[in-house]
Amino acid sequence: MGFFDFMTEDIAIDLGTANTLIIHDGKVIVDAPSIVARDRTTGKIIATGRAASLMQGKTHENIKTIRPLKDGVIADFEASEQMIKEFIKNIPSIKKRFFTPSLRMVICIPSGITEVEKRAVIDSAEHMNAKEIYLIHEPMAASIGIGIDIMQPKGNMIIDIGGGTTEIAVIALGGIVCDKSVKVAGDVFTSDIAYYMRTQHNLYVGERTAEKIKIQVGAATEDLETPPEDMLVQGRDLLSGKPKQIQISFREISKALDKSILRIEDAVMETLSKTPPELAADIYNTGIYLAGGGSMLRGLDKRLSRKTDLPVYVAEDPLRAVVRGTGIALKDLEKYKNVLMK
Numbered sequence: 001m002g003f004f005d006f007m008t009e010d011i012a013i014d015l016g017t018a019n020t021l022i023i024h025d026g027k028v029i030v031d032a033p034s035i036v037a038r039d040r041t042t043g044k045i046i047a048t049g050r051a052a053s054l055m056q057g058k059t060h061e062n063i064k065t066i067r068p069l070k071d072g073v074i075a076d077f078e079a080s081e082q083m084i085k086e087f088i089k090n091i092p093s094i095k096k097r098f099f100t101p102s103l104r105m106v107i108c109i110p111s112g113i114t115e116v117e118k119r120a121v122i123d124s125a126e127h128m129n130a131k132e133i134y135l136i137h138e139p140m141a142a143s144i145g146i147g148i149d150i151m152q153p154k155g156n157m158i159i160d161i162g163g164g165t166t167e168i169a170v171i172a173l174g175g176i177v178c179d180k181s182v183k184v185a186g187d188v189f190t191s192d193i194a195y196y197m198r199t200q201h202n203l204y205v206g207e208r209t210a211e212k213i214k215i216q217v218g219a220a221t222e223d224l225e226t227p228p229e230d231m232l233v234q235g236r237d238l239l240s241g242k243p244k245q246i247q248i249s250f251r252e253i254s255k256a257l258d259k260s261i262l263r264i265e266d267a268v269m270e271t272l273s274k275t276p277p278e279l280a281a282d283i284y285n286t287g288i289y290l291a292g293g294g295s296m297l298r299g300l301d302k303r304l305s306r307k308t309d310l311p312v313y314v315a316e317d318p319l320r321a322v323v324r325g326t327g328i329a330l331k332d333l334e335k336y337k338n339v340l341m342k
């Protein structure tokens with residue numbers, strides 16, 4: 001270890017539309033919603049992460065909650081920088097320092113990101129005192145995080161369903177052979193549910209309630225082996241204006257999500273049809289891996305398996321697969337130099 005290593009901290013970041021995760025010293029030390037709450041009059045950030053998420057939909061006119069990322073990329077630079085700075089500042093070993101350490105960072109980015117969006121990520125990292133910055137594509141990070149040996153001359157298909165994007169990629173020999181990124185993922189599922197409640201039940205529900213419905217009774221198919229119990233949902237009646245409660249079943253939610261899931265199925269089929277035959281043969285044998293929070297939707301694996309006639313496996317702890325892979329790449333920069341971008 002050189003002298004200057006004392007002044008550098010290594011950090012792996014999965015900067016996601018829904019959640020930001022940070023690995024430092026091999027451990028996940030930040031796992032928080034990507035949200036900030038700002039005081040409109042002073043412009044100051046008053047809360048980030050979980051604390052800001054609790055304020056969502058419940059603010060008054062002086063407080064605004066912002067989700068700085070949209071569709072997997074930074075939409076509000078200032079808010080995203082402030083949010084990450086806040087997360088990093090609170091890392092215990094950084095907090096106790098007298099000075100801001102320089103950072104060596106591996107940050108994962110969606111595979112469909114533009115050069116301008118990529119530049120924005122690098123600029124933000126530089127503003128945070130990052131001296132060495134590496135970028136890694138999300139599906140690549142997810143594959144490493146799942147434990148796939150990406151360097152092998154063997155094809156693997158990975159589908160990362162996050163909050164803003166679904167990234168589908170075929171990986172072999174440490175590279176992405178073919179991929180597709182669609183802006184249909186967890187956030188769209190949530191708004192599909194809110195729309196369904198408004199149009200089918202005249203019930204106006206906020207984003208947090210719609211997300212709760214998705215997690216509690218969300219389903220990609222009506223054909224579930226262990227269906228969840230019905231859920232009581234409260235919101236505002238659009239006709240009378242009064243608070244109202246209704247009972248919702250997973251069957252209704254699977255109808256509400258059907259169109260969006262069809263779009264994901266189409267994207268998967270399109271990627272499979274572009275896959276070179278030798279790699280298609282590998283995927284036939286190994287199946288498809290799912291990662292990201294959206295992959296936890298009940299029955300989604302079953303539905304994709306039925307569509308593709310392939311076995312589909314959901315990663316262990318799918319919400320953390322991407323950051324795990326980013327952390328592994330950070331630990332062995334030499335081994336992964338060909339998959340990291342500077």
Ligand SMILES: Nc1ncnc2c1ncn2[C@@H]1O[C@H](COP(=O)(O)OP(=O)(O)OP(=O)(O)O)[C@@H](O)[C@H]1O
Pocket residue numbers: 014015016017018019020071072073138161162163164165166185186187211214215218291292293294295296297298318319
């Ligand atoms: N049990 C669950 N069932 C369905 N969806 C879930 C579940 N748990 C979390 N989610 C959804 O997963 C999404 C977040 O996943 P993840 O953290 O992987 O996304 P992200 O990395 O922030 O997004 P992106 O990669 O698009 O930038 C949210 O939309 C959340 O509602």
